[in-house]
Amino acid sequence: MCIFCKIINKEIPASILYEDEDVFALLDIAQVTDGHALVMPKEHVDNILDCPPVLLSKIISVTQMLSKDIVSKLGAKGVNVLTNANPAAGQSVMHFHMHIIPRYHEHDGLILKFKENPTPELKKIQDILKK
Ligand SMILES: [Zn+2]
Numbered sequence: 001m002c003i004f005c006k007i008i009n010k011e012i013p014a015s016i017l018y019e020d021e022d023v024f025a026l027l028d029i030a031q032v033t034d035g036h037a038l039v040m041p042k043e044h045v046d047n048i049l050d051c052p053p054v055l056l057s058k059i060i061s062v063t064q065m066l067s068k069d070i071v072s073k074l075g076a077k078g079v080n081v082l083t084n085a086n087p088a089a090g091q092s093v094m095h096f097h098m099h100i101i102p103r104y105h106e107h108d109g110l111i112l113k114f115k116e117n118p119t120p121e122l123k124k125i126q127d128i129l130k131k
């Protein structure tokens with residue numbers, strides 16, 4: 001059983017923020033910024049790529065609700081919401097989870113930088129994706 005399934009089953013203690021029959025949310029033990037939270041399905045799915053759409057919509061709804069709470073109650077100026085799918089994208093626990101990372105200013109704990117491809121092949125990629 002994966003570590004998040006153990007937390008959901010209450011075999012490992014956690015700072016739980018929200019729970020219903022399908023969705024579970026907690027504070028990440030490694031706080032990038034104060035209030036860094038994880039939202040996940042109770043059912044084990046590896047990542048967003050294999051999450052059933054109806055379940056995904058519930059996760060997104062809880063993610064929005066907690067994001068609003070983080071802004072209004074913790075005084076964050078914004079949030080980054082992201083998920084990593086597979087190790088190539090930095091996924092370390094193979095149980096789907098959304099990160100809510102509160103942002104207090106542009107130079108706090110999260111460094112998110114898009115490095116542009118100097119020779120993008122937009123037409124080729126578009127053709128593949130639109131097939
Ligand atoms: Zn799991």
